[in-house]
Structures are given as structure tokens and as C-alpha cells.
Amino acid sequence: MRDIEAPVVRLQHVGKVFDANGQAFQALDEVSFDIARGEMVAIMGPSGSGKSTLMNIIGLLDVPTSGSYLLDGEDVSELDRTRQAQVRNARIGFVFQNFNLLPRMTALANVALPLVYGRVSAREREERARAALAAVGLDTKAASLPNQLSGGQKQRVAIARALVTEPSLLLADEPTGALDTRTGSEILELFRRLNEDRGVTLVVITHDAEVGRQMDRVIGLRDGRLVPQILETYYGVVAGARVAA
Ligand code: ADP
Ligand code: MG
Numbered sequence: 001m002r003d004i005e006a007p008v009v010r011l012q013h014v015g016k017v018f019d020a021n022g023q024a025f026q027a028l029d030e031v032s033f034d035i036a037r038g039e040m041v042a043i044m045g046p047s048g049s050g051k052s053t054l055m056n057i058i059g060l061l062d063v064p065t066s067g068s069y070l071l072d073g074e075d076v077s078e079l080d081r082t083r084q085a086q087v088r089n090a091r092i093g094f095v096f097q098n099f100n101l102l103p104r105m106t107a108l109a110n111v112a113l114p115l116v117y118g119r120v121s122a123r124e125r126e127e128r129a130r131a132a133l134a135a136v137g138l139d140t141k142a143a144s145l146p147n148q149l150s151g152g153q154k155q156r157v158a159i160a161r162a163l164v165t166e167p168s169l170l171l172a173d174e175p176t177g178a179l180d181t182r183t184g185s186e187i188l189e190l191f192r193r194l195n196e197d198r199g200v201t202l203v204v205i206t207h208d209a210e211v212g213r214q215m216d217r218v219i220g221l222r223d224g225r226l227v228p229q230i231l232e233t234y235y236g237v238v239a240g241a242r243v244a245a
Helices: 051-058 081-091 107-117 122-135 151-163 181-198 209-213 230-235
Strands: 009-020 023-035 040-044 066-071 092-095 169-173 202-205 217-222 225-227
Touching (some): 009 051, 023 051, 023 225, 040 051, 040 181, 040 209, 040 230, 092 151, 107 122, 107 151, 122 151, 151 169, 151 181, 169 181, 181 202, 209 230, 217 230
Parallel strands (some): 040 202, 040 217, 092 169, 169 202
Antiparallel strands (some): 009 023, 009 066, 217 225
16 A cells, blocks of 8 residues: 555666567666655656666556566555556556647546546546646636647646646656747746645656756666766756755
8 A cells, every 4th residue: 555654666676678589688777766755856868778668667557577666665566467557547647748638638628537547426527627727727728629729738738637646656758858948947847836835756757958957866877777977977967956046
């Protein structure tokens, strides 16, 4: 069960080996770290460094080949697929680069969608979806279809959808990658506010040094291994702007 004293994420000696045309390929090797409740963390590294593989494991879309993963203190490294999906739906909120909204559904219906899989009445689904839309500043857009919204608004809807189940962890894969700089900054500002007001724990996969700089901490990856000081070493910028500000 959910242990709120435990770190949200605890990875211990996680490895992932893929079979690439009959050859074993080590995509992650001895990856260990914790993410505390209420932390905002970026995962950064060059293309092919293992970011997506790591995100799939943290998001319970894949399992490690070795090592262990504790989510809210519960070992989730060896769950069967059904249980894995249940834990994923209940505890992880996903935000993607291209929003992944359903085009024929209103903003409100998109946000309410994750609640369809739980035991929540239609009326409560609507109330919770409205509250989540309000939390991202889009209460007036409930009836809009995705193609009536700007990129930034679409990403806000996607963030509301990710938060509507009150997950332990918000997992965002390049959430500003499809947005212009100013809109991207607004999304970052929204994450920060959700973190401050609601204690949302955030893991962002990003190529963008500015996004990394604004997180509490950056976890660097290269060739499937953790590398320290990735921002300074590979991106030439100084981390911790948020702390210093
Ligand atoms: P990143 O997201 O940092 O670009 P990935 O996690 O997607 O990196 O990939 C890391 C490495 O693992 C790459 O060399 C990639 O080719 C390999 N890889 C990823 N998924 C698979 C797979 N399903 N089968 C074989 N190799 C894979
Ligand atoms: Mg990737």
C-alpha cells in the first residue's frame, strides 16, 4: 500500500537489457536514486542515453531486467501486467510532448477520462474534472474541443488530466518540446505552482537545459549510466537557479 513516509521513487541497481537482433544491449546499468515526495526532478542526457527506457520503468510501462523499484515504498518491480496497469492508473500521471488529447472529446471529457477506470460516479467524475481544469486555469474552456485550443492550453488540459486521479507522481516527457519559449515558460510556471500549492512530485524528461535548470535536481544519464553534473558538463549551464532565486 501507499506509504507516504517513503520516497515516491526508489530505484536500486536497476538494469535493463534489450535483445537487439540476438545481441544483448544494456540500455540501463546500475541505476540507483530516490525521488522524495514534493521534489521536482529533471532527467537529462543525450539521445540514446536511456531516458525513455528509464521513464517507461518509472511509469510502470516496462519492468527492469535487474534491480528493484519501490513506488511509495511498495516493490513494483515484479508485478504482473494487470496489477501494473492498476498501480499505473492510480499513482502515475503522464504528460507528453504532443499532449495526446482525444480530438473528438471536450477538454472536460478528456480530463475526466482517467476516472472512468476507477469506481467513480459520473457526477463525481465531472466535478473532479472541473476542479482539475480550474487548477490549471482553464475553467472557461471545459466545453472546447482540442482543436479550439492553443498548444499551451492543450498542454494544460493534459496536465489537468494527469492530475485528476491525484497521482503520487507526475511524469512528463519533453512537456515543453512542442511549445514556443514563452508558452514553455508558462507551463514550467504552472508545474512550479502545482508543486508549491499541492506538493505535486514531478519528473521531467527533457533536452532543454532551461527546464533542467529550473528543477530542484537533475539526474544525468549517459550510455545507460548515471553521470553527475550533467548540466554543467554537457549543457554548460549552472543548476539550481530555482533554489538560488
Ligand atoms: P533516449 O530516450 O535517451 O533517447 P532510449 O531509452 O530510447 O534513449 O534508448 C536507449 C538505448 O536502448 C538506445 O540505444 C536504444 O536503441 C535502445 N533501445 C531502446 N528500446 C529498445 C528496444 N525495445 N529494443 C532494443 N533496443 C532498445
Ligand atoms: Mg527518448
